[in-house]
Amino acid sequence: MISLTARRFRLITAVAVLGAGLLAAGPAAADPGSVTVTVNARAGLATVSDTAVGVNHAVWDSELGTNTVADLYAKAGVGMMRYPGGSYGDIYHWKDNTAPGGYVAPNTDFDTFMGGVHRAGAQPIIIADYGSGTPQEAADWVRYANVTKGYGAKYWEIGNELYGNGHYGANWEADQHADKSPTAYAQGVVAYADAMKAVDPTIKVGAVLTTPANWPDGLVGSGDSATWNETVLSIAASHIDFVILHWYPSGATAADELSRPDQVTDMLYLVRQEIDRHSGGRDIGIALTETNTAVGMDTQPGALFAAETYASLLANGVFTVDWWDTHNGPTTVSTVAGQTDYGDSGLLSSGGCVNGTCEPAVNTPFAPYHALSMLGSFARPGDQFVRAGSDQPTVNAYAVRRANGDLALLLVNKDPDNAHTIAVNYAGYTPSPAVPTVSTFTNGASAVTTTSAGTATSQTLPPYSLTTVLLHPAATNAQPAPPGQPxxxxxxxxxxxxxxxxxxxxxxxxxxxxxxxxxxxxxxxxxxxxxxxxxxxxxxxxxxxxxxxxxxxxxxxxxxxxxxTTAPAHSTCSVRYADANDWASGFVGSVDITNTGSAPLDGWTLAFTWPTPYQQVSSGWNGTWTQQGTTVVVTGTGQLAPNAKVNTGFVAGYTGPNVTPIAFTLNGTVCATG
Missing domain, CATH: 2.60.40.10 (Immunoglobulins)
Incomplete structure (x- = not known):
């Protein structure tokens, strides 16, 4: 994060659950059609960590560490608090609580921060200053935190958004090193990690990566041989314990923004592929330490986005998701879904004014705070997400199961105008017939409402709402222990x-x-x-x-x-596919086709299917390229003799994670790849 008052958003499904009650004071709008939600308790996803619901805190914030803020976060179930504040992490010096070139509010030093963390019952995640600091300064911080003070600070990031240090053009992140390449950063990570772990070998150290399909992912900088992620992981993977992502989707409308969490599963699939190439089998975690929305950040779209984003990321195994941020201040006032939005990326009001319009009193929660509060009670540490889904795009569902047999459900109604009746089906779970406990947060509400409503198989969701449903099992028969990680x-x-x-x-x-x-x-x-x-x-x-x-x-x-699964090891054809040039929203694909059979091919047709719906071929060469849905076909002319090779290629854009195809068919035969 860059500043207190202005956040410039940079470019950058899990399925789930259900639930809900019609808790609005007045009658709901006519139901335009029922929605069927399926909850599959046999399909386990990730287990919720004790640091799952996280927030950012910044040294420019005079409310940092106060009892009021800490108590609000304790009430919301916040388990992780990040310090000293985004890009300030690369100018902040902990010993004297200064950030040259930035503003540091009084009473925001590290000990004050830790007081608020402990009062909230959370854990800290701390940014060690890479941009203007040294490994020794970071090691001294670890010694002070964990040896001198006994804080037990476990998670440490090495710098913030260092890919924004000017190496790729854009320059917002402070970096005083002469060499600003990913190689230099990775070597710095190794030096920092070694120095810090020499003081306390139990800490976890994280390195900054770029998020798939978000700038500068896919770019290869001047003098580099690979992308930021590949370079950093190839050098530092053996020295780190987790990687750090930031995600600020830039949808043009609320509906567009609320569709972006559907990309999370593919996004993390690509990150794990990158990690696996360099981890040597080590378990390297993923933390998403900044996120927010570009549309309606103080109002109901922000709350729905927060719920979707946290649930999707946690279901996919991210161990902490940290909202940007606690207080940030108003920027532009607008009306969103009938409510006043201040363009404030804080969870809590700063009480500031812009163009004659003032926010509510300091620390008044904005809508996303209530979403985090619902997440904190829905997905508790130790719960396991299970897969669920909806047959309508305006309703998304998430579910977790608990050790005592309870099933907790979350449902997001993204329709701003209509209530929806939800019919819920279960696989691998039989709920009690008792009336469930239902919590709902509606558009314009100032609090979450909780009551008993509906049944386990039927609920009604208000327009633009978040709803959780807590179910008990019909029986509690003894079960065998679940198998471990396959x-x-x-x-x-x-x-x-x-x-x-x-x-x-x-x-x-x-x-x-x-x-x-x-x-x-x-x-x-x-x-x-x-x-x-x-x-x-x-x-x-x-x-x-x-x-x-x-x-x-x-x-x-x-x-x-x-x-x-792979391509065949042997075939009568072979395909070599490469991303020849990438600019973080599109790329040039190069495809070499070799006839490895014994007979010539008089004309050829190559086909493949994109693994995601985000890529679109716009043009190509050495063949006629077409795309229908996610299926791509290129047809060439002339004879392809045995052992002969032809190169063809295309230009494509992408609007989400660019997962590459693996299986290609040539004249209907699945080819080997190489």
């Missing part, structure tokens, strides 16, 4: 070997593939591994393992495993 052994174009830790004796294990909000059984065994066949080449699979005992009781599901 892993994929040998993966080919058509097969995969899936293994998992044993969860007891006398059990049968069932392996399921997640297909949307339903599960497809791939097989079962009494052992702890399963060879799965008849898979599709170049396809992403997410699977879970469940245990069943002799009496038929079924466990909760294992954590999810995601793997992607």
């Amino acid at each position: 892993s994929a052994g040998t993966v080919t174009d058509r097969t995969a070997t899936i293994s998992w830790p044993s969860s007891g004796t006398g059990l049968k294990y069932e392996v399921y593939r997640q297909v949307g909000a339903v599960s497809e059984e791939l097989g079962e065994t009494t052992g702890t591994s399963l060879d799965v066949a008849n898979l599709n080449p170049g396809t992403r699979y997410t699977v879970n393992v469940l245990a069943r005992n002799g009496s038929g009781a079924v466990s909760w599901s294992s954590p999810p495993l995601t793997f992607t």
Whole structure:
């Protein structure tokens, strides 16, 4: 984050749940059509960490560390608080509480911050000054925090948005190093991590990455041999414990902005691919330490975006999501969904005025605060997300299951004008017939309302609302322990070997593939591994393992495993695909096609399918290129002799994570790749 008063947003689905009650004081608008939500308790996703719901705090904020703010965050279930404030992290010196070139409010030093953190029952995540600091200064901070004061500060970031240091053109992040390349930053991360862990080897150190499909992702800077992410991870992966992303979607309208969380699953899939290439099998986590919306940041679109973003990221295994930020001040006043929006990216009012219009009293919560409060009570530490889905795009659903058998549901009605009746179906879970507890936050409300309403299978959602539903199980029969984290052994174009830790004796294990909000059984065994066949080449699979005992009781599901099948190892054709030039919103694709068969091809047609809906081919060469939906076809003329190669290519734009295709067919035959 750059400043107190002005945030310039830079470019940069999990499925889930349900629920809701019609809690509006007046009658709802006529229901334009019912919505069916499916909750699949067999399809486990990530487990919620104790740092899941996070916020940013900044040294320019005179309310930093106050009891009022700490108590509001405790009430909202905030588990992580970030300091000293975005880009200030690269100019801030903790020993004297100064930030040369920036403003530091009185009583915002590190000890004051930690007092607020402890009062809120949260943990800190601290930005060590890379831009104007030294490894020794960072190591001294670790010593003061954890040895001298005993704060137990576990999470430390090395700098903030260092890719914005001018190396790629844009220059907002302070960086006093002569070499501003990703190589220099990565080497700095190694030096910082080594110095800091020499003081306290239990800390976790994070390095800054760019977010897929957001600037400068995909760019290769002058003098570099690879992108920022590839360079940083290739050098620093063995020294870090997590990576840091920031995400500020830039939708033009509220509806556009509220569609962006649908990109989260693909976004994190690409990040994990990058991590896996360099981690050496080490478990490197993902933290998203800044996010906000470009539309309606103080009003209901901001609340809906916050709920969608946190739920999507947490369901996909991010261990903390930190809203930008606590107080920031008004910028531009407008009316959004009938409510006054101050263009203030803070969760709490600063009480400031702009163009004669003043915010409410200091620390009055804005709508996104109430969304975080609902998230804090919906997805508690230790809960496991399970997959759910809606058959209508205006309603999104999320669900978590708890160790005591309860199921908590979250539903987002993105329709600003209409209430929706929700019919809920369950797989792998039987809810109690008791009336559930329902909490709702509606457009223009100043608080979350909680009551008992509806049933486990039917709820009504007010327009533009967030709703949570807490369900109890119909029975609490003893279940076997769930299997541990599965892993994929040998993966080919058509097969995969899936293994998992044993969860007891006398059990049968069932392996399921997640297909949307339903599960497809791939097989079962009494052992702890399963060879799965008849898979599709170049396809992403997410699977879970469940245990069943002799009496038929079924466990909760294992954590999810995601793997992607390959292209065939051998074929009568071979394709080499490359992103030849990328500018973070489009790219040039180069495709080499080789006839590895024994017969000539008189004319050829190459086809592939984009793994996501975000890419669109606009033109091409050495062939006739067409795209329908996500399917791309290029047709060439002339003969392609055995062992002959032809190059073709295209120009494409992308509006979301640019996941590349793996499987290509030439005249209907699936090709090898290389």
